[in-house]
Amino acid sequence: MLTTATGYVNYWLISILMLVGFYGIIATENLLKKLMALNVISVAIIIFYLNLGQKAGSNVPVLFGEELGTVAAYANPLPHTLMLTAIVVGVATTGVGLALLYRIYNRYGTLEETDVLKEMRSDS
Amino acid sequence: MKKVTIAVLFLLSFLFVFASLDLAPTSDLNSPPSTHVSPRYIEMGYKETGALNMVTAVLADYRGYDTLGETTVIFTAGLACLLIIESRRKPKR
């Protein structure tokens, strides 16, 4: 039982982090806080992928010298690669989200969701 | 509203725990992600691409087309940011 738990406790912690992000998206009123909650979910997914690439007793996926050890001596390079690009793309798309929020604030003078919706209804 | 949210997320957490039991345990040597394509990357990476860093080999050579897409996404995000903020609203006719 205990060995089973140690194999899976990382997944459970990651799912807690993801649920925190979900709660932030659903329960907060401020659009900026919703964007930050989206980033929390993004971080949870990144950690999940990195967790899939781990092997017991492995080293970083870089050859030091040209001789190759066994395959089990190196961590899986594929999740590292995918998440490396995902982190940078996440920052860039967060920039786009912040730009949209900048325009919303300039137009309506607030970032609270209910106030923005009220203003939008009264405009049309 | 917040109580309903917490209740739904609590139920969702059971779903997550149930789903996680189907995954391979952490740091399992024979998990599906570690046996499918990554042995090829680790064994042949230096011979085929000349890069000692396997992450660079996968990023720029085996999956170069993928990285081209990612670079285009980043550049497009910067351009979209520029257009969103710098654009002026058209005067009302």
Place this chain on the structure above:
Amino acid sequence: MRQRYGSLILDTTIRLLVPFYLIYGVYALVHGHYSPGGGFQAGVVLGASIIMVNMVQGDSVTWGVSKQTAVLVASIGTFIYAGIGIAAMIWGGNYLDYGVLPFRGIEPEVRALGTLGIETGVTLGVAGTFIVIFNLLIGREE
């Protein structure tokens, strides 16, 4: 938003540290084949060092990259990446197949040189994009 954020201590520290950050960014780019590093990391380090100078010195900044230059750099980087792919097609290979590029040496070394070329493109693209997003979001008039 218009005043400088830093104090004298912050200003002096930035003046001392930024050259090393820039050198470290270039090192992460050109040494990415042999140690942890590569194009994305180098781009983030180079972009962040210029953003840091902008944050500390505010409007009185005398050294930096403007929005127009940053967009130009980012588009040049993306163009380098796609252009190396097309150059591989011109020399008779597939798109992004660096093995046929006309460099001296055996095939893995030629592929490593092609990889270095596209990593340069990624670096310029990421650094330029980060600088332009930061410059836009702080709303500085130029």
